[in-house]
Amino acid sequence: MAQYELLLPKMGESVAEATVIKWIKQPGDKVELDDTILEIATDKVDSEVPSPVAGTLVRHLYREDEVVQVGSIIAIIDTEDIDEPTEVPFVNQIKEEDILELNAPAITEELPTAQDSLESESSHRFYSPLVKNIANQENISLPELEGLKGTGADGRLTKDDLLSYISNKPSKDSPKPLV
Structure with missing residues (x-):
């Protein structure tokens, strides 16, 4: 099984941290895509953090009432298939036979206007x-x-x-x- 590291998502430009209010899912619980994992509070808003993958919650990395920095890993989820977008490198797929060769002479002289x-x-x-x-x-x-x-x-x-x-x-x- 692959492990997915759940990050505390960015919730706004000025929000740098959040407090864990309550863990909804406990270690060992099955988690479906978009299930609420925990509730958090910031200085501006209270919010729920959904799961971006399906699997089993392995462990919490913070306790309730702890302050967490945005972007920090907050939980580990075991999953068979991680549905994360992966960065695909650009590959030039133009083949040599796709390139047309023109044997016409280039026009180098323009008529005056x-x-x-x-x-x-x-x-x-x-x-x-x-x-x-x-x-x-x-x-x-x-x-x-x-x-x-x-x-x-x-x-x-x-x-x-x-x-x-x-x-x-x-x-x-x-x-x-x-x-």
Whole structure:
């Protein structure tokens, strides 16, 4: 038979000890899972300590009216199967045949975007992140932005300026006037 060491459970952050009030189970008694083993008292609450295993109570390690520190062994229970959670070490179960090998060449070159050209070309004019984002979505280059007249403070290009330009800009698919 295996022996289980019953610990005085933690009952709160500030509770460090408890007093044994009464042993409900005596040595030699059969104990079922969750049976009350003893009653305890703390400075905050009186409580019962249940058994986390089934078996036979072998002995008490403290007498009634004794003070016990939280985490101390308070009783020994004989049990055939200890239903304690056991810590299972992590085992890497990936097998070599589970790993797919890709023989495709890696793509190392990215196509430039309008945003890249906005950031890479130097400009002395300030553009807000919103204006840059809209210009990027509409594929408007930095030279094209530089040519727009801004109505904001110090001639800054505003969102409204850019949206107005986009709405008045002829689309690439529209036919050119025949004049």
